[in-house]
Amino acid sequence: xxxxxxxKILAAHARLDKVEAGQLIEAELDLVLGNxxxxxxxxxxxxxxxxxxxxxxxxxxxVMDHFIPNKDIKSAExxxxxxxxxxxxxxxxxxxxxxxGIEHALLPESGLTVAGDCIIGADSHTCTYGxxxxxxxxxxxxxxxxxxxxxxxxxxVPSAIKFNIVGKPxxxxxxxxxxxxxxxxxxxxxxxxxxxxxxxxxxxxxxxxDRFTIANMAIEAGGKNGIFPVDDIAVEYxxxxxxxxYKVYEADSDAVYDEExxxxxxxxxxxxxxxxxxxxxxxxxxxKEKIEVQQAVIGSCTNGRISDLRVxxxxxxxxxxxxxxxxxxxxxxxxxxxxxxxxxxxxxxVEAGAVVSTPTCGPCLGGYMGILAxxxxxxxxxxxxxxxxxxxxxxEVYLASPAVAAASxxxxxxxxx
Numbered sequence: 001x002x003x004x005x006x007x008k009i010l011a012a013h014a015r016l017d018k019v020e021a022g023q024l025i026e027a028e029l030d031l032v033l034g035n036x037x038x039x040x041x042x043x044x045x046x047x048x049x050x051x052x053x054x055x056x057x058x059x060x061x062x063v064m065d066h067f068i069p070n071k072d073i074k075s076a077e078x079x080x081x082x083x084x085x086x087x088x089x090x091x092x093x094x095x096x097x098x099x100x101g102i103e104h105a106l107l108p109e110s111g112l113t114v115a116g117d118c119i120i121g122a123d124s125h126t127c128t129y130g131x132x133x134x135x136x137x138x139x140x141x142x143x144x145x146x147x148x149x150x151x152x153x154x155x156x157v158p159s160a161i162k163f164n165i166v167g168k169p170x171x172x173x174x175x176x177x178x179x180x181x182x183x184x185x186x187x188x189x190x191x192x193x194x195x196x197x198x199x200x201x202x203x204x205x206x207x208x209x210d211r212f213t214i215a216n217m218a219i220e221a222g223g224k225n226g227i228f229p230v231d232d233i234a235v236e237y238x239x240x241x242x243x244x245x246y247k248v249y250e251a252d253s254d255a256v257y258d259e260e261x262x263x264x265x266x267x268x269x270x271x272x273x274x275x276x277x278x279x280x281x282x283x284x285x286x287x288k289e290k291i292e293v294q295q296a297v298i299g300s301c302t303n304g305r306i307s308d309l310r311v312x313x314x315x316x317x318x319x320x321x322x323x324x325x326x327x328x329x330x331x332x333x334x335x336x337x338x339x340x341x342x343x344x345x346x347x348x349x350v351e352a353g354a355v356v357s358t359p360t361c362g363p364c365l366g367g368y369m370g371i372l373a374x375x376x377x378x379x380x381x382x383x384x385x386x387x388x389x390x391x392x393x394x395x396e397v398y399l400a401s402p403a404v405a406a407a408s409x410x411x412x413x414x415x416x417x
Contacts, residue, residue: 002252004160005227006195009135009249013118021159021256029059030134031112032147033121035103036064040081041141042122046149054089055151061093061112062086063103066361068096071368101333101359104128104216104301109333111242115230116249120144120153125301125383127218130227131211132234133248137225158224160195161186162257165202167266172417174311175210176303176381176401178263179217180271184281185261192222194258197251199229202265208237209307216302217383220278270416272379273399276387284404284416292324293398295378296409299330299357300364303381303402306336312406313345315417316352322412327354328370330362354409366390372397379408 003011003018011019013027034042039062046052054060062082067075079096086094093112095101104125107113115133119126122144129136139153147153163182183190196218198211206214211228218226228234230248238246269283298304298312309331321327329349331337337359340346346356363370364382372378372391377398380390385397400408403417 001256002254004195004197004255004257005133005229005249005251006135006160006197006225007157009116009118010155010157019157021157023157024154025157026152026154027118029120029147029151029153030117031059031061031119032144033061033063033103033107033119033123033126034144035066035123036068036075036078036082037066038122038141038144039085040078042145042148043081043085045142045145049145049149054091054148057090058092059151060091060148061107062091063095063106064097064100065102065359066365067367068100068360069358099334101336102301102304102361105305105332105336108132108212109241109335111244114238114242114244114246115234116247120147124219125216127223127225128212128216128301130215130218130225131208132238133228133230135225135227138219156193158193158195159258160197161191162260163196163198164260164262165198165200165206165265166262167202167264168205169265169268172270172401172403173265173268174401174403175206175213177268177271178210178265179214180273180278180281180399181268182263183217183221183278184271186221188220188277188279189222191218193224196221196223196226198226203228203231204233205265207307208233209305212305213302217278220383270401270404272404272414273385275385275396275398278385278399287414291398291414292377292412293379293408293414294324294326294376295370295372296325296327296405297330297363297370297378297380297382298402298405299328299332300361300382301332302383304330304332304336306339308381308402309336309340309345312402313348315403315406316354316410317348319352319410321353321409324412325409326370327409328357328363329354330357330369331359333359363390379405379414381405
């Protein structure tokens, strides 16, 4: 019985020839990630460890992104705690105001995540890096603390679901539509503690930003991780964003999968997730009523990359944001912000009546930069739409692609690009 991609990476990092689903292993880590919310908790845990030192100052990344620039005293104290910890332990990869970005866009951009890595992060969307052929998964702050101290983590080896991607997508179909379609199909617990492994000839039509989006939202289906094969597109991305050596793992031909699904990109339509679960999806054609929105958010670790902003700008250019809509655009990193500035995208947004924010998670988790009042609706490129996720418990969040969010911002209601 062969191994999946994920199982091969875990076996290598556990220094084992073979692992099986359900097996408990201790694996060596290539990177441990924390942010301004989760790191202070991990630091408190580390204070109870006799040897408070970190295992490798180059293999820890601390990214200030959730409440940056600080929105209140509590967030300022949290960042101060992280800043002092990073200085004390000489953490190489510490990202703060001026050089920060949303963690799951920033780390691949900085060349810190590559194929074959084993990565944990105290943030549920750490599964993003599977787009590059790495095993990456979210953990709690206690596990983060143990990882920072020892460079190791315990895992139960996951079984897997195989998603065969075929066909060529239409013009406005993106990675967001793919993953929303999948979550709508299998449900928010459809991949619970299992690896979502993507394969098929259709992957060549998905750029790296599409793949990051799909892997990012594996957790929204309950997945332990999402992972893509390493092709020329992934290799080119890694080479252009860093110099770290990478290792390609491929699933065995006789690897075992719990389930297999085929996703035909040519059949997909713009897909929207209705409140209050990501699985509550409808295609644009299935929406019969006019759903007015008061806010549109284009950004986040899911859809704040440069291709996302280009798509949004293409749709918004020459139009005006509807009078009843507040449109908030958030480039995911400083480099993306600068690239969008150089390409004139930010000018398009501002002239249309949108606002552009510094890189931050912002309203995605109900942090700031766009909190919703009672009864308000938001069309958003973020990843979760739980009750009260972006503000008042009676507000509503509709998840969509940058194309749908931009079109809706112009129309004033959920609209097709």
